[in-house]
Amino acid sequence: MMQNLAELMDITDALLWQGFAVFVRVSALVSLLPAFGEQSVPARVKLGIALAFTFIIAPAVSAPVQPMQFETVFWIIFTEITAGLILGIGIRLFILALQTAGSIAAQSTSLAQILGGAMAEPVPAMGHILVMGGLALAVMTGLHVRVSEMVILSYQMLPMGQFPSGADVSEWGVDQIRRAFSLAFTLAAPFVVLSVLYNVALGVINKAMPQLMVAFVGAPVITAGGLMLLCLSAPLLLSTWLEALNNFIANPLEPVP
Structure with a gap:
């Protein structure tokens, strides 16, 4: 009986350790995710969304190879938050592209000062319309499903517990900014x-x-x-x-x- 309880405790610890590692990456991503991570969304709702994504993603991800120790917990938190922020910033730049496109269009057509404070971030009315339309369209076409697939595949490109190369991240970031403004x-x-x-x-x-x-x-x-x-x-x-x-x-x- 005691042996079975010990095995059950080991399995529970492994599942909790795996779920915690996934939750750290997912929570950092959700904080920047379009529609789900907007400033108007309450923090409790964001926490619930992060937990929901964790329950979906964790079964498809391998457990951390590092043992659950005090130093390892801090290292997992640091690396997984970095990975989540990288993915979240990449997606968030597409919202910046819509806002920039709306600002350019509004300035070109003398509509830059109408309803400028309708959003948490001050943008012209055209930018507000494009952003709201883009968010609604993305959610209607399965943004949550695609994001779940992206996070699962991200562990192949950004392995759990490994810090990405600074040179690669900086080059990738410049490319994403260039793509965002080109799209705008x-x-x-x-x-x-x-x-x-x-x-x-x-x-x-x-x-x-x-x-x-x-x-x-x-x-x-x-x-x-x-x-x-x-x-x-x-x-x-x-x-x-x-x-x-x-x-x-x-x-x-x-x-x-």
Whole structure:
């Protein structure tokens, strides 16, 4: 009887040690995860989400090879938080891309000051619309499932208990920032083109009729044109953004071409 209890205690300790190691990485990731880790989400809800992800991911992950000791616990916490933050920052940069695209589009169409404080992070109305639409679309298409798969596969690229190379992480980070801003400029390109055409047409009209106050005539035109363009292009922009996000989640540490 005592031998069976001892074996049961060993199995329980191993499961708790494995679950703790997975929870540390998952909790760091959830704190930066789009939709689940937003500032408006209460901390208790984030804790529940991290526990739910842990229950899903832990059975598919090998237990730590290091024994459960005082020094090992601190090392696991340090390395797993680092790995979770790396993955979380990589995904969070896609939200930055949407915010940047919205800011560029709003500045191009004279809509930068409308509803600027609607989010926890002050962004123009276009950025708010794109971010909310992108978050809703990502969650509706199974963001939680893809993130679970990403975390399970991340243990092959970022093994448990091993600190990643600083040179590799810095190179990867520069590539992700470059991809985020490239994606933002790509998404905002229609609005920039509209702004250029508007300003060229305004200059031609002003040259032809200097007495006409073209600014008062053209301001409503660029505002209405920007809103109409947003209505027409938002589905394509968000689908392009979602495809880029899914490609990153499928292989988060792949070098950017």
